[in-house]
Amino acid sequence: MHADPTAETATPSSTADAVRRRLVRKGRWSVAEIAFWLVAAATLVFLPERHLILNEIAIIGLFALSLDLILGYAGIVSLGHAAFFGFGAYAAGILAKHGLADPLLGLAVASLATALLGFATSFLVLRGTDLTKLMVTLGVALLLGEIANQASWLTGGADGLQGISMGPVLGLFEFDIFGTTAYAYSLAVTFVLFVIARRIVVSPFGLSLRSIRDNPLRARAVGIPVNRRLVAVYTLAAAYAGVAGALLAQTTQFVSLDVLAFHRSADIMLVLVIGGAGYLYGGLLGAIGFKILQDILSAWTPQYWQFWIGLILVVLVLAGRERLTDRVKALWPRSRPSPDGKAQALPVTPAREV
Amino acid sequence: MAAALETRGLMKRFGGLVATDNVTFRLEQGARHALIGPNGAGKTTLINLLTGVLKPTSGQILLQGEDITGLRPERRVQRGLARTFQINQLFPAMTPLETIGLAVSERLGGGRDWWRVTGSRREIVDEIVEIAQRFRLADVLDERTSNLAYGKQRLLEIAVAFACRPRVLLLDEPAAGVPEAERHELLATVAALPRDVSVLLIEHDMDLVFSFADRISVLVNGALFTEGSVEEVSADPRVRAVYLGESVDE
């Protein structure tokens, strides 16, 4: 990390090598990261009883990762991200219901369909303050939920979409009642998409997104087509969320209206913010923390677990959430903690001042 | 030969207020041209018109002889018109390395590249190194921008604009707020900008204007008041009256 003291006097080529090393290093995996994924893979063998909730965690983690792409990297706040999650879930579910039972084909179709939806709605979030964006995205999700409710001939309406039967993954692995196939499948998909996302955020494209988040005025002045980039990442994130939704539909073989509900969007926001936005692992860690906590608390007190979740949120914020997440972020070489403790990754600008 | 940058009858009205009044102006190739004027003369509006942040009410802007009036800001940058900001507009959470790398890779078409790691292309790395050395940032490349000394931040501000390889560079008060100790480094760097870049300098600091510019335009109340060589303008009694009188002859 220390600056090369010989930089100014060294020959250009040796400096160039140093610069390149520094830039390329950011694409390299740290030990903590590798350990994280190894532990995740190990749970396939060591925690056979918990595969069902782990499956849900993997799906929520992917969903939160998708929100991180737009919130943490591009600075677009969304309170309606469930629109894409639910759309993907319905796409995959309806497809399977009508005979196309191959899971991977379903994922592909669902992600394409949601990408289209994301592209179409991305133009709504290019303008306005954070509050406006929150409400516009929320409105889109609510509208979609209402459409799904009305179109009960297609979606099953409020009763939910029944009669989904999935074929085996890759033609080999049937979904079992222990959720092992489901978890392995979701984890594998999440991992692959994570690797892609990780490449993307260290690419020049990813760098340009961060620059837009930090200072759109300057980003434009550097010649970055800001709107086009935002549309691109919003579309990508939509596709990711669509895949997460499709995974849920395929592994639970049921889709109900609440995949589009407000609480999905709000929960995923909580998950991401708890885990910390802007370093990709936030969504995954947040999903693990939130779900385990919820599982323990709601087993302990099914009626009143929400109180304790609420208390934890309040304490977390008062105790300085960012300090905690910064400590975790520091494990990842690329993102350094901000010394002033201010939200470097949290682009939410004051509503009145934009 | 076409001017590097030219405006023809440029007008901007905000409601009843005329902020830019029929400005027709040429920035010659390789020029070192200063634009001065008292506060509220409309310098910022003019810059915003040139860079495309604002749309003119009427009139034309030409870059290297081509009409760019209707182009969006980022397209103008891609055509070779870059600017710096009077108040730093940097990426506080990024390092100078990333900032310059961003601008370079963007210009080389890398911004659409979402698969390769930044820095995997040789020509990008070479150019980052060249710019970092030119702007004396090589020893702070890995610092967080928000932690840099103010003078270094100003240098970075110019370096980012320069990394866009502009044919025309608009410098908006580059030395504003730089402490005396760091000033020399900055002025030397500005003076050493290559001659194939035409520079329009917007400045309050008359020392800098006189040492840097070979031509001066004076803007008053949104209109072009006068234009000429440094000697002509500094000798013009009307200019002294409206402007220089206050800042030079005190």
Added chain:
Amino acid sequence: MRRRTVLSAAGAALAILAFGGAASAQEAMKIGLILPMTGPFASTGRQIEAAAKLYMQQNGDTVAGKKIQLIVKDDTGVADVTKRLAQELIVNDKVGVIAGFGLTPLALAPAPLATQAKVPAVVMAAATATITEASPYIVRTSFTLPQATVPMANWASENGIKKVVTLVSDYGPGIDAEKAFSGAFSAKGGQVESLRVPLANPDFSPFLQKVADAKPDALFVFVPSGVGAQFMKQFVERGLDKSGIKLIGPGDVTDDDILNGMGDVALGAITTHHYSAAHDSPENKAFVEAFKKANNNMRPNFMALGGYDGMHVIYEGLKKSNGAGGEALINAMKGLSWTSPRGPVSIDPQTRDIIQNIYVRKVERVNGELYNVEFATIPSVKDPVKAAKSN
């Protein structure tokens, strides 16, 4: 250093997950009770849980040599959570029966699991007719909406009502109720006009205005219990009661849980349902008294009864199957008949739905409190949808 922190945190998470799993099941019969305990439908969950616990308290926790253990889970009213919880209960806790299910999608989501794992599922609340068709392992102890609704249509046409507007919440059970009523009522020569209200709807006034414009003899209404109160109030506020429009519907609108709080606005509403806390029988008196005593004077409603009878079906089924689960248990449940607090009931061996009396009731003030007072009985009603199919 930091790496170690994260690794140990990961280890801790693993440990929590591992030990969160339950111990193995031996001579116990576990019942997984999955209910919405939080969220908008929490009161459904509370009633059922209270009734199930009351039943166990009254009848002991050992049946056919097996110790009954009740595991309550909160699905927050979200279908995929219900499914996951059911799956975990079956796979990890090795439950012999899953039960509860507050809403239609919550009952439908885990249905394939019941089939796959051969675990009986006792539906204690959800009332859409089709639910028992989703799996041969589903038994229902609540009611079906057509079951409660068709008698309403018959009663209405027999009592001089010619024109009815139906107003239902726009979701499965609502549409079920609307179809059942319209079908039966127009078959008898009545005239029906239909309105559907979004489920999340705080203000009924525009819909009620439409009703007022239509000037029907009666308004047939189905909204989820809970929203019923707001509906009643706005009905009266709009003066529809005074303009001679009768309020009729299945008993969800005059839910016992909140009926007393509605006040005089509810007076005179006529409903058909399978249970009223005011049902006049010794079984019911004992049930209501014990329930109130155990639950801080809360009045049991039809949800509670569904839970109570659901436990009864499980207990009696186990007795008949000698403690065996799976297919033996579901077969033992078929055809059970007993006297419930709601009256004589039995489980239809073909449809696994409950056969029960439907009562026509009117809201009246009894000893200072509002009750649905039964004044006519239609004995042994089967679910009309499935009855029509089998004919």
Added chain:
Amino acid sequence: MLTILFDGIAYGMLLFVLACGLAVTLGLMNFVNLAHGAFAMAGGYVTAVLMNRYGVPFLATLPLAFIVPAIVGLLLERTLYRPLYGRSHLDQVLFSIGLVFMAVAAVDYAMGSQQQLIQLPAWLQGRVDVLGIQVGLYRSFIIVICGVLVVALQLILSRTRFGSRLRAAVDDPRVARGLGINVSMIFATTFAVGSGLAGLGGALGAEILGLDPTFPLKFMIYFLIVVTVGGTSSITGPFLASLILGIADVAGKYYVPSLGAFVIYTLMIVVLILRPQGLFARAR
């Protein structure tokens, strides 16, 4: 026809009283207080408990439905909210959602999860015929109370010393502080009043909107819609937005019942796309 308009106005007025406190906290303190609905719920429960357990008449409970949430709001503002003013919006969202969860579970624990119902006095029930229009008495009552409140708020903001200080603090807290205005005190007072108004709205709305522990979550979206559509820079913005939304919602459901639920969301999206700052925001 006019009845629909009347109902829409009453509904809109109610929304306004419920949401205006949120507009103020958002506009003035730049604080995203999603727990706003919890204060409304508190007011509703104050009224319900006083009426049902202690037999206090409806009208007499209303001042308390204002005062209790206002005091709670004041205490929370002094202790928990204040340290978070400078924090990011996401922190504020997380914190206030946490408060909502706690409030929901706590009320559930204390009061049970069922609907709380109140009995209006006889003179507020039913409706009368005014010039051929059917007018609900309770809705008229709501319109009158809310109308008085709107006028009073507007007068306080535009005519009193407190109002001018408040506006100064809104425009630029630093300058206001420099002028010797006790900004912190103004914030606290405003927060308390906003919470109190929400409580009053909750009490008035219990009859029409229902009241159960999930109230703050159920109506959060509506409050946010009112505030974003109306803009946060004035009181009149959210007021007009409430009216428009109320009327559009009621009329939409009356004339096109099958599309009823779409109206309010579509309206919001369209408005925000055309006017991202809100319909009635001052140009900046």
